[in-house]
Amino acid sequence: MRKVYHEITQIAGNIITVAATDVGYHELAEVSSPNGTSLAQVIRLEGEHVTLQVFAGTRGIPTNAEVRFLGRRLMTPYADALLGRVFTGSGIPRDGGPRLDENLIEIGGPPVNPARRIIPQKMIRTGIPMIDIFNSLVESQKLPIFSVAGEPYNELLARIALNAEVDIIVLGGMGLKYDDYLYFRDTLEEEGALSRSIMYVHTASDPVVECLLVPDTCLAVAEKFALEGKRVLVLLSDMTNFADALKEVAITMEQIPSNRGYPGDLYSQLAARYEKAVDFEGAGSLTVLAVTTMPGDDVTHPIPDNTGYITEGQFYLRNGRIEPFGSLSRLKQQVNADTREDHRTIMNTMIQLYAAFKEALEKQSMGFRMSAWDLKLIKYGGLFEDKMMDLSVNIPLERALDVGWDILAECFAPEETGIPTRLIEAFWPAKAAVVAVAETGGEDGTVEQAA
Amino acid sequence: MTTKTGRIVGVNGNMVTAEFDLAVHQNEVAYVVVEDLRLIAEVIRIRGRYADLQVFEDTSGLRVGGRIEFADEMLSVELGPGLLTQIYDGLQNPLPAIAEQCGFFLPKGLQVVALPRETEWDFTPKAGPGDVVQAGDVLGTVPEGIFQHWVMVPFAFQGSYRVVSVAAAGSYHVADEIAVLENEDGQFSVSMMQKWPVKRPIRAYAERMRPSEQLVTKMRILDTFFPVAKGGTYCIPGPFGAGKTVLQQLISRHADADVVIIAACGERAGEVVETLREFPVLMDPRTGHSLMERTVIICNTSSMPVAAREASVYTAVTIAEYYRQMGLNVMLLADSTSRWAQALREMSGRLEEIPGEEAFPAYLESVIAAFYERAGIVRLNDGSVGSVTIGGTVSPAGGDFEEPVTQSTLKVVGAFHGLSRARSDARRYPAIDPLDSWSKYPSIVPADELARARKTLRDGREVQEMMKVVEEAGTSMEDFIVYLKAEYLDAVYLQQDAYDAVDGSSSAERQKHVFDVMSKIVTAELDFPEKDSARRFFQTLSQVTKDWNRSEMDSPEFVSLEGRIHDMLAEVARNA
Numbered sequence A: 001m002r003k004v005y006h007e008i009t010q011i012a013g014n015i016i017t018v019a020a021t022d023v024g025y026h027e028l029a030e031v032s033s034p035n036g037t038s039l040a041q042v043i044r045l046e047g048e049h050v051t052l053q054v055f056a057g058t059r060g061i062p063t064n065a066e067v068r069f070l071g072r073r074l075m076t077p078y079a080d081a082l083l084g085r086v087f088t089g090s091g092i093p094r095d096g097g098p099r100l101d102e103n104l105i106e107i108g109g110p111p112v113n114p115a116r117r118i119i120p121q122k123m124i125r126t127g128i129p130m131i132d133i134f135n136s137l138v139e140s141q142k143l144p145i146f147s148v149a150g151e152p153y154n155e156l157l158a159r160i161a162l163n164a165e166v167d168i169i170v171l172g173g174m175g176l177k178y179d180d181y182l183y184f185r186d187t188l189e190e191e192g193a194l195s196r197s198i199m200y201v202h203t204a205s206d207p208v209v210e211c212l213l214v215p216d217t218c219l220a221v222a223e224k225f226a227l228e229g230k231r232v233l234v235l236l237s238d239m240t241n242f243a244d245a246l247k248e249v250a251i252t253m254e255q256i257p258s259n260r261g262y263p264g265d266l267y268s269q270l271a272a273r274y275e276k277a278v279d280f281e282g283a284g285s286l287t288v289l290a291v292t293t294m295p296g297d298d299v300t301h302p303i304p305d306n307t308g309y310i311t312e313g314q315f316y317l318r319n320g321r322i323e324p325f326g327s328l329s330r331l332k333q334q335v336n337a338d339t340r341e342d343h344r345t346i347m348n349t350m351i352q353l354y355a356a357f358k359e360a361l362e363k364q365s366m367g368f369r370m371s372a373w374d375l376k377l378i379k380y381g382g383l384f385e386d387k388m389m390d391l392s393v394n395i396p397l398e399r400a401l402d403v404g405w406d407i408l409a410e411c412f413a414p415e416e417t418g419i420p421t422r423l424i425e426a427f428w429p430a431k432a433a434v435v436a437v438a439e440t441g442g443e444d445g446t447v448e449q450a451a
Numbered sequence B: 001m002t003t004k005t006g007r008i009v010g011v012n013g014n015m016v017t018a019e020f021d022l023a024v025h026q027n028e029v030a031y032v033v034v035e036d037l038r039l040i041a042e043v044i045r046i047r048g049r050y051a052d053l054q055v056f057e058d059t060s061g062l063r064v065g066g067r068i069e070f071a072d073e074m075l076s077v078e079l080g081p082g083l084l085t086q087i088y089d090g091l092q093n094p095l096p097a098i099a100e101q102c103g104f105f106l107p108k109g110l111q112v113v114a115l116p117r118e119t120e121w122d123f124t125p126k127a128g129p130g131d132v133v134q135a136g137d138v139l140g141t142v143p144e145g146i147f148q149h150w151v152m153v154p155f156a157f158q159g160s161y162r163v164v165s166v167a168a169a170g171s172y173h174v175a176d177e178i179a180v181l182e183n184e185d186g187q188f189s190v191s192m193m194q195k196w197p198v199k200r201p202i203r204a205y206a207e208r209m210r211p212s213e214q215l216v217t218k219m220r221i222l223d224t225f226f227p228v229a230k231g232g233t234y235c236i237p238g239p240f241g242a243g244k245t246v247l248q249q250l251i252s253r254h255a256d257a258d259v260v261i262i263a264a265c266g267e268r269a270g271e272v273v274e275t276l277r278e279f280p281v282l283m284d285p286r287t288g289h290s291l292m293e294r295t296v297i298i299c300n301t302s303s304m305p306v307a308a309r310e311a312s313v314y315t316a317v318t319i320a321e322y323y324r325q326m327g328l329n330v331m332l333l334a335d336s337t338s339r340w341a342q343a344l345r346e347m348s349g350r351l352e353e354i355p356g357e358e359a360f361p362a363y364l365e366s367v368i369a370a371f372y373e374r375a376g377i378v379r380l381n382d383g384s385v386g387s388v389t390i391g392g393t394v395s396p397a398g399g400d401f402e403e404p405v406t407q408s409t410l411k412v413v414g415a416f417h418g419l420s421r422a423r424s425d426a427r428r429y430p431a432i433d434p435l436d437s438w439s440k441y442p443s444i445v446p447a448d449e450l451a452r453a454r455k456t457l458r459d460g461r462e463v464q465e466m467m468k469v470v471e472e473a474g475t476s477m478e479d480f481i482v483y484l485k486a487e488y489l490d491a492v493y494l495q496q497d498a499y500d501a502v503d504g505s506s507s508a509e510r511q512k513h514v515f516d517v518m519s520k521i522v523t524a525e526l527d528f529p530e531k532d533s534a535r536r537f538f539q540t541l542s543q544v545t546k547d548w549n550r551s552e553m554d555s556p557e558f559v560s561l562e563g564r565i566h567d568m569l570a571e572v573a574r575n576a
């Protein structure tokens, strides 16, 4: 029988200190008072002083509350029966269904041995050209959507999840608005995906620290399913709330902040979660798509900044579109060589020209005279935004590549694109080339050089 | 021997405070005993009867009163044949061996010997009884992959020794005795393996020299514009996603070094996997063997224990120095030194030291300086020359170079390859900023031509800035051509297609040849009737030059494309 302690010597923020002996670091405890019971975890040992972080917060906790140490670390139930269910971060049902208390697994388990990892190589097709062509998503990738409040990032998450060919979807909500929680639940249900989904939801009205448990719980359960051969997609929204909860704890613990109040270990804390993404050789995989809302729309803010240093790229969602600049899938080159031979060239060329378009646009907005080249770029930019960037476009990769060639041919002569001659010969749309020449007035040289 | 022990009195993250009875020393290794596991730790502060330890593993489950055993030695690595091709964690545990024992995950408290004891090595003696030797002198050799691995007098041996005996030629294990040496204090047995404390530089050489010889990386922007020297240092700061890791990976493949040590420090595990899965099947054109045969990977990625990150860079540099002692040119690539600095910061915070800027410890700068100081080119006791070149990436918070790690690093390195967000967004790879970066080492191309190319790049940028204000029409034809030349040089020379089999690596010879053509174009006086035709000329020229870059040197295609470039130039050159 574990001992029970009553002597809380300090309460600050969501942290309590109690006098106790024979307690393990990171051990779990239950803190009970007439106001309720909460889980707590040991975060510091100093002689007889044991400091705990109380997940449901310390509001109303009296100094004589009962602290019962459980002799174990954080655990969560793992079973097929989790599918279709909704829980809180600490694994308590939110959907009125039965509690699951069997087959507990440890959360925040050890990292995967890098020597056992394999190079990811399965593309996840989304039907979104800005992803499939320009920043292909890959199984086992960890990738956040950088966005700001008001953007349809949860819609984008849901759309990718439903298009992706995965076996199980694990959704972790941190500080999720109740409406957004219902949106996810209803969308998964309508699309018939609920029965292969598990949701761990911490809403904006739940105690702040409880959201710290959500990513670890999601990832532990997802990892188990992956080890059993399932392809699992973990959706985490919004990791900014998770990082803010870390900050709150650090400040209460009087840690010296490193940057804008955030603790120096923010990078390691986030990495410990994101690095759970993995492709197990001979078993399944775990892919992580997260949302990071950028405070003040500032990508240099410590949360997006540290995230960017950890994840394998990011999608910038702005004005309802995935921005080509800044968006990046670092695993794309693992998969985009084997799709179609023009994939990489279209990807690079169209982005470079879009960058040039932005410059031309700037000139235009300054009221400068537009050169013939600028005008071509302006036309190109418009077409690119309508036919590629618009999120309503939902076409397979191959079709999207064809659209790319059409756009180029509609705006430019072949050699203006810098595309290797070999590919021009193979892919440049014949008819459109004539149109382009006609439009540029058929200047000397252009046609002959292309031929 | 009795073990010195202590008791846990506090646990705070990966810092454990211990009470001890017998003398302990700073940086001594200690083991924290938890159930049946022994977690490795290092003493980092002593105050009265209390020692603060940084534990290199997850501290969950530790209890006040728990047992601590002090090891009476500093954190050390094993040096000997068998290091090459290995993949170690920051404390030199071989990861493949752990995977064999434990499967997918990294358990804690596991220590596995770094050098396999059963492997037999084919020893050839080089010294004989009566020879007088000192630390670093060769006692014999064993073939290790593509090298003759020198079995040396241990570096810890001070002064001169007389060789009593050396093993006869034959097969031995690393721990077998292969020589007996003596001095006035007695006789000492020597094996093929020695231990060395990672935080102490190996200094068994005759003299340290100035790095002046090129270390060719086959990246045009580096070798021509911002070169690296054998025994020199460089850093690559840049915001996330700008291309630091890709650049280091390219250098690890193509650099003209004998041995490459990759220290993956606190970054993504997936990136290491690319290296460790691809290197065994990639051929090194210099040796005809796989790249893995010249490589050691030290891998302490971001979800592995934080304190071991700090150890990992020292483990890596110690192994680098060891191969340098064999007269080899060693390249150490550390990605990212910022993660190591962050590990220092975390520990400093737990020690409640007075923080410096951005909460980094006040001694950050001297720690960084001491690390890069371990690079160098040296003349060994037998006259041969070996070098350690260190290149580290830096990951500045918010991509802002005005932060402590970048600034401390810039003070000590010989070359600065600053990556810019603007260039990586525009996919101008490698995204090294050609105007901000610098190198103190000599280039492979003539200095005056280089200066002209630099000036063109600078002037081109100025014209570009100006055109933002005065518009193209308000720019003189002369200025406009400078701008186009700069853009051209950028597109076809500074930028390099890493994924193209030919363009991906450009030999020094090729660079000299191509740069010569670039110089002609840069200095040529060109005539165009109007700006649009000038622009079109350079667009076509770029296209042809890129095709040229993609063709094998001296192939018929290469020759014909070069001819085409000259013809194109002749057509528009003034006085043509």
Ligand SMILES: Nc1ncnc2c1ncn2[C@@H]1O[C@H](COP(=O)(O)OP(=O)(O)OP(=O)(O)O)[C@@H](O)[C@H]1O
Residues within 6 Å of the ligand: A308, A309, A310, A328, A329, A330, A331, A333, B238, B239, B240, B241, B242, B243, B244, B245, B246, B247, B267, B395, B429, B430, B431, B497, B498, B499
């Ligand atoms: N030389 C290059 N050629 C083509 N693509 C590149 C090149 N360098 C970088 N990239 C692209 O940029 C991505 C990010 O590069 P990389 O991983 O090297 O960035 P990083 O600076 O190391 O970022 P972080 O600090 O987050 O680790 C790559 O996955 C690749 O898509």
Ligand SMILES: [Mg+2]
Residues within 6 Å of the ligand: B244, B245, B246, B267, B335
């Ligand atoms: Mg990197």
